[in-house]
Amino acid sequence: MLGLNNIHDVKDWIISHQNKDGGYGLNKSDIDSTFYAVHSLNCINPSLIKNKSLIIDFINQCQTIDGGYTFIPEIYPPYIEPTYSGIKTLEILGSKPNNKNKIIHFIGNLQNDNGGFRRSKYMGISELEYTFKGLCILKNLSYHEK
DSSP: OOOOSOHHHHHHHHHTTBOTTSOBSSSSOBHHHHHHHHHHHHHHOGGGOOOHHHHHHHHHHTBOTTSOBOSSTTOOOOBHHHHHHHHHHHHHTTOOOSOHHHHHHHHHTTBOTTSOBOSOSSOOOOOHHHHHHHHHHHHHTTOOOO
8 A cells, every 4th residue: 555665574573473372462462463464464355364263362362241341361451442452353254253242232332322432341431442342343343222
């Protein structure tokens, strides 16, 4: 797209940050770095994405019991940003998220009275970024208000 002549170096740098658990990150995997890496490799050439089942397993380990996702496995609470990253990564990999209805419920609980979305189920103000991510997640899950 930009006519870069060093795309080989870019892809190699991204690939070098994949960890043994399938995720991406500097020394330790996190869901946002994994999303950015998978999305970038997908833009360059989808065949560059290796260990897809491990990546999917890593993403699934970041999902909490109430449907949202966390930045790394085994922490709490979930937020809208890692939930967006998890859903989008699974989409790129052609995988469906677990507990679709719980995710929809989690995202629904992030909507404020003014129609916008916040990042946390506990409190927060509506922001455009969170509203964008909330709506993208719901669209991805084919949610339609009844």
